[in-house]
Amino acid sequence: CSEKFIDLQPISDMNAGNFYKTEQDMNQAVMSPYASLRDVYNQLYIFAGEVRSDNTTFSWVPGSSKDMTSIDNFGDVLLSDNQNVLDLWNRSYVTILRANIVLDKIDAVAFRDEKLKSQYKAEARFLRALTYFWLVRVYGDVPKVDKQLSVQEAYALGRVPTEEIYDFIVQDLTFAEANLPVTYANNDKGRVTQAGAKGLLAKVYMTMAGYPLKKGASYYAFAEAKALEVINSPQYSLVSDYKALFSVTNKNSSESLFEVQYKKGGTGTGSPWSNSFAPRFSNKEVVLVGDKSGFNAPTPSMSAAYETGDPRKAISMSDGYVSDPGGARVNEKYVKKYYDVSFSVSPDNDNNWIELRLADVYLLYSEALVRQGKQYQTALLYLNKIRQRARNTPGAAPGTLADYTSFATDEAFLLAIEKERRVELAFENHRWFDLVRTERAQTVMSQEQKEQNGFDPALWNNNMLLFPIPLQVIQSNPEKIKQNPGY
């Protein structure tokens, strides 16, 4: 009796020991790593993918800490105790844990449909691969965790070489590609599809081919092949209106390969970007209600990168706003891509985050061909398809964004693709990693930082291509986890 009296089970939480038993349980377990994507896409991946690059900066926030500005300014040392650097690491590994729980538990669960079981595994492995792709690009060598760890096991793991992480990612994505459905029934829309896995794999191969692994031509060929498979999938096509691509009424569009799903309504599942990107003291012209954080502000060079008359600029960003009705114009740039007109409660909007879309794959495909020195016309075709969609978007100035017909050198071709990627995919977290893998970061960033902050290009150091390993991560396991060079 006394034993029973003191054996109390949680009332408001579930006891994990009684869970992970049925197909239904496993479905809810698979949703768990999806749900934690919000914790990184809300802000942290933007810091790493955009703010670190020449695309955006922090418009100055009063009291803003070095934790933000040092990600942006190469003149400031990015300290290892930076909170954002720590959060990105920790939250990414939360997603990995959640994926690993699915993979550890699922084999013991009886499924009526073995294909469904494989699908759940494939989804978990895709999400794990996606997260590792981020980790390896941000931190370089990272610990490889492929199951739930006991504390002792966690202490035993050190960082493994970047290449091994990439191999792990390729294995996961190859499995995912083979076991994910091509499409879903309506009520499962938003889960990753086969094309999502293929598209990510194409991108992983592109990255492996470039810096730092520099695996070269064969991996460009792998990327080309995977990209082509996606391009040839009948389910996917470019959305004709660039603006419609980001509309809350057009989520998971025909162009979209993988989106992080958001939903407003006070359930903690809404997206925050329109408010977090709005200039600090802006008004209803920018967002209707709510606090404004003023980060991820486009730089002057980003604003100048658009060709005159390119309708994508006005859809993606603004160079300023009118301070009050009838007031003066304030020249503070801000990102407009993620703006839900109908929202009423901030920061709780309906916009999804598009992690991977067909336009990206087109441009990767084009680039892969150029880098292999083959199918020049096909490469040109896919680059021009992107420009063509843009100029057919309402708001385009007549005669703008004409098709490229030829390039004097491959170099020029690649620069054109790079520029097109910058404006087409602006503020979608791709820019920094494009600069890194193509070894263009030093050239581009030195110049941009010099103009912006008086940065001395002589101080450039390739160590800046990676974030430091978070101090607390090292402190919690100093024998196994060593710092990146330069930090």
Added chain:
Amino acid sequence: SEVRPQDLLDHSISIKMDNIEISKILSRIERLANVKFVYSSNTIRADRKVSITASERKLSEVLNMVLKPLNISYRVIGGQIMLNTEDQGAGRPKQLQQSVSGTVVDESGMGLPGVSVVEKGTQRGTVTDTDGKFSINVANEQSVLVFSFVGYSSQELIVANKSIVDVSLKTDDKSLNEVIVVGYGTQKKADLTGAIASISADRLTSKAAAVSYAEALVGQMAGVQVQQVNGAPGGEGLNIRIRGTGSISANSSPLYVIDGYPIDSSAFSLVNTSDIENIQVLKDASSTAIYGSRGANGVVIITTKKGTAGAPRVSFSSFYGVQQVARKIDMMNSREYLEFFKDGHNQAWLDRTPMPGNAPHTISDPNEVRSKYTNANFYIIPESFNDPGNFADVNWQDEIFRTASTQKHELSVNGGSEKTRYAVSGSYTKQDGIQIHTDFKRYNLRTNLTTSVSRKLEVGVAVSAYYAENNEVANGKDSPISYALYLPPIYPLRNADGTYGSQVRNPEIWAGDVSNPVSIAENVTNFTKKNAVIASIYADYQIIEGLKYRLSLNGNLENRRQKFYQPSFVDLDGSRAPRIATARAESWLGANWLNEHTLTYSKVFNKHSLNLLAGFSAQKSYAEYSRVNAQNFPNDAVRNIKGGQVVAGTGTEDENSLISYLSRLTYSYDDKYLFSASIRKDGSSRFGSENRWGTFPSVSAGWRISSEPFLQNVSQISELKLRASWGLVGNNKIGNYESIARTVSGYYPLNGILVNAVNPVNYPNPNLGWEKTRQFNFGLELGLYKERVRLEADFYNSKSVDLLLNVPVPTISGYATQLQNIGKVENKGMEFLVRTRNTTGGFKWSTDFNISFNRNTVLALGPDSRPIYSGAQNANNTFITTIGQPIATFFGYKYDGIFKNQAELDAAPHLANDRPGDPRYVDVNGDGQITAADKTYLGSNQPKFIYGFGNDFSYKGFDLNLMLTGSQGAKLFSFFNRMIGIYHGDRNGLAKLKDRWRSEEQPGSGNVLRANRDPKGLQKEPSSYWVEDGSFLRIRNVSLGYTFSSDFMQRIKVRALRVYVTGQNLYTFTKYPGFDPETSSESGLSRGGDYLGYPSARTVIAGVNVSF
């Protein structure tokens, strides 16, 4: 087999004693008949000498022979024989009025004024005048007069046929006979073998005037550190640490036991201060081991007032007073701030590397040049700043502080018959806060009833309930109180357009992000209502002589509701209104019950005295929380949930249970050799399935050397006792389900519809168990000169092991921490208490002094001895908990003055960006450069010693009390100071920034950094520049009272009347630059980080106590 009274009296004895004091005869009979007499020596006059001879006679006959002639009656109650003077008046009508007068003197023969003289069993009474003289009319010759006076033993006299009665009162050595409440019982102070501090009722009422617990407890007990960490109205913001901090992450506050009922929550909100009879604090492990898994942080036992037999005594007490902030922080004024601002922006401009092709910067560069740079706000100086006449000069502290009233009124009735006693009280407290828009109201009701159903059965019930409501204003980093310091004095309270002036609202002088503190305090609603009931019922049944069974049932219900509304028009968090109005309604419910069974057995035979206790208890708590959030308010007209749309909410429930078996043995031989041992076995739902039960033993022993023959002739020593103890106790203050792997529901939208995601919550640990503390205590008690001097000293060493610690684990596991049993912390210390009665004549003066030293050291941590870093908002890793240092030691760079000039800079290790005027740090590792490796220990909030010093004076009806308290050696990390001045440069700063470094020619005091809007070095990093000495000496309480003379009282027909004036927290001597060295808003592993709690108040009250 129960002993009936008649059996007892039928016991045969033989005795022969000639002309012996009756007390000795009774002692002999006690041994012969194995009985125990209970009597008051004042009533019986046990020094009268009689003779008795009896052979094999029944006890009843012997007693009749001895007692009858002396008019002493007896009866058997509960196995003891109670003696009393025979009430021959019973039944006879009271006819005669007899007048009695006389003089009451003290031991030295001086007349004693203010002594209460009451005819026993009646309401007739008087007090002695200034010469100790009195006069009173009594019923008849059998009337008994009771003489009583604080500090003296009461005395009773039969009037007989005397008309003049002179009485000599002896100073009270009752401190030895004082009964101390220990866990599950009571003990005579003289018999104690553990370390227990106590505060009695008279100390509580005379010193504290019952305004708050802080006043009642601070500085009164050695080894008990009471910090008033939050001065908000209501006085519940107390932090009590008994003998240091034993735990790293589990809660270190003591267990509270109210009338035998251990409760989870803080007693400070449950019990009304003036209902308290006394407070005892069990300090050493041998005393607390009887509370097992909850005893590690010490135990505070609160006993409430009970009814006493007699005619109803109606008391009314009332006070009214005013409060003010005890100290304001000296900040720069408008003109000084503008200079500071300009200086700071110019310095930042000079530091800025010029863009390629630009000339080196000078302070005369115009804004057009400066504005071309990113972060131009660091450099631009608005044109208007050059004329201070453009600006207001507002002292924001004056705007948010006020003189506030405080009052309390209480009515109580107390009385009863021999069988049934009652105490009923009701009170009303209202306190306005010294910060605008804060207040507290409380209504209290309490009743206590005990009755003897039969000679063997006593039952009692106590119910106490309160309702309270208060308006709060946030404190801490971003709150009106911080903003009142941050916000420069240049802004008007209100702008021309009616909006509140602030940095957020006045963009033309835009410099930062601080909103208006008055606006937040006035317009943000934060209203709490609380009510609680605590009820106990018990039955005591005497099974046989000496063996008693007690059943008690206790219940406690607490409710709290909080209403929050933030209107759309308030600027907040650096963002300008209109903002989204938000409302929140939260409610908490806590329920707790305890069922307890105990058996006690007492036996005295010859010189042996034995007491046994065995018990069983089961306790369960349940807690519920729910919250609803609303937004989308069409306007600010309706300010609750219904006025908007519900956008979020949650509800949680949890419970825990504890089951216990306990036992204790106390034994003494000849009142000289004392021994005690206890054991408790606890099972708790909070721990892992593998470690659910814990056993907690203790032993202690004492030796009253003063009772030994060889000390009998040393008249100077009235008491000398040595005691030693050892015990093992536990701490179970962790979350309710920490050992279980839990999952929680989340959501992910698919096709626009939310589906469930089940997420892991915590790293499970099925081996999770108790935190254990082993403590040795060695104590000495010494009474000199008939207890005119009393000294108590305690020495202890306690080691806490298997600490409950959220150990940071590699986050690659997907978890940040795991709750483990790990590490070891030592607390060792000394406590001294000295009480002296310095003069005893008409002018009386007594002194109390206590001082405690505690040293806290971490001895072991985690599997790899990794330090634990902790921080606070905007202050990561400011604290370190590591081996060899106290818990929560400040960690950072060691500041070593400023570089006054380039030569000093060149001579010392420094950072590349450092300039003259910047701080110099100690190159701790001596590698010639300043790096993170130079971070070091910068002190901690653990004081070297704390002390209290009280003096009581009385003279002819006047009484004066003076209480000083202090703390020495604790450091504070002044977060708030770091947040102002240098940290932002735009914010206002301490007045001492006037002495800052301005140039090599004007280096200022040499100890204040230059102003700099954009410091490039380590200025913002944790360093000893921000660490301050928190030592203080406080005039805690000065109280002057007057008790009215008998003549006056008789004219207005009151039994007693006292008026008083009390000043509390009158002045604090300290170097600390904040509001108060005790009020810091951080605790736990960030203890001593000061982000500004609600400041403590200086209070002056005047009050009156009347009883009829």
